[in-house]
Amino acid sequence: MSTHDLESIHRLAPVMDALPGEPVPYYLSSGEGRRYELGGQLWTVVARARDTGGAFDAAYLLGPRGASAPFHSLAEHQRSYFVFEGSAQFWLPGESRVLSTGDSIHVPPGVPVAYRLLGHMTRLLMWSAPGGALDLLLDEDAAVDRHVYAASAEGRPSSDPWARGAQVHDVALADPRDAEDEDLPKGVEPYFLRAHGGDRREWPDAMNAFSARGRNTGGRYFAVTTLGARQPYIVRHFHRQHTENFFCLSGRIWLWVNGEEVLLTPGDFLHAPAGTIHSFAFTGHNTRMLGLLTTDVFEPFFDLTGDATGDHVYSEGLIDPSVMIGRLQTLSDLDLVMAGPPPPPPAGL
Secondary structure (H helix, E strand, C coil): CCCCCCHHHHHHCEECCCCCCCCCCEEEECCCCCCEEEECCEEEEEHHHHHCCCEEEEEEECCCCCEEEEEEEECCCEEEEEECCCEEEEEEEEEEEEEEEECCCCCCCCCCCEEEEEEEEEEEEEEEECHHHHHHHCCCCHCCCCCCCCCCCHHCCCHHHHHHHCEEECCCCCCCCCCCCEEEEEEECCCCECCCCCEEEEEECEEEEEEEEEHHHHHEEEEEEEECCCCCCCCCCEEEEEEEEEEECCCCEEEECCCEEEEEECCCCCEEEECCCEEEEEEECCCCEEEECCCCCCCCCHHHHEEEEECCCCCCCCCHHHHHHHCCCCCHCCEEEECCCCCCCCCCC
């Protein structure tokens, strides 16, 4: 656990391209992290329990067509899988879907799930809360230096992560069904969700789509994808009670972090624990950013600042996004502390 208080976090520059071993701000460019080859896939760990104060852990899974995981469950961990690139078939008991880029599946503790990658170089993001799931699953003897899985089956280690830390289940594999999968369930249950589905809230020049709410994760985290036009930095701010995590899905995202500017391109990740003064800007058209926030205390922000919509894309029309945040300056129960005006626009805006 970190010994840093909020004031000291304000002054920390983000650790660059390394897992810090304590919950401080850090950045990982695509492909960086602690890497393992297991189950015919390259696992790139981008967050461990020790890096997040025990709140969560996360890893990218990169693999060839045919790489798979059997039906397995984790008794204590809520998980979400997001398809970053390629396609994969996922199974829940009695159900199956073929998921492609932007689709996701959400799995409560104790629920079995299985998958098979359908295209070479398919990449998934696995997010798990609380932290510790990866400590159970990953074998330190399988750590590797390379950034891609072995080219041939003969060169791939045979270690099976699911045999280490998960309960494996003998469940029949159902045929896939082409379903809309647009809506979030009312509570904690397994579900599939298509890209741009979920609860959508429109901002000027941007749209936020919840792929998981606190009610779906037992309050452990929520997930929201922001699709937006090019736009300047929002006001500088920080949070006292929750951690914010940024993944670039497409486009270009500039993050201002405790006075340092960091550019995120697809696959990059930034961890901003409580106390981190931050802001973001988009410099690519139709940029997509996945935010994973733990706990769910900040979830109402998106409901209060956006209008519910059935559309799947935003409406163009430039309005300074800081206007929306300015409405909330007096709402102390939202865990939002203003820390200054927006930073100067990044290059290109």
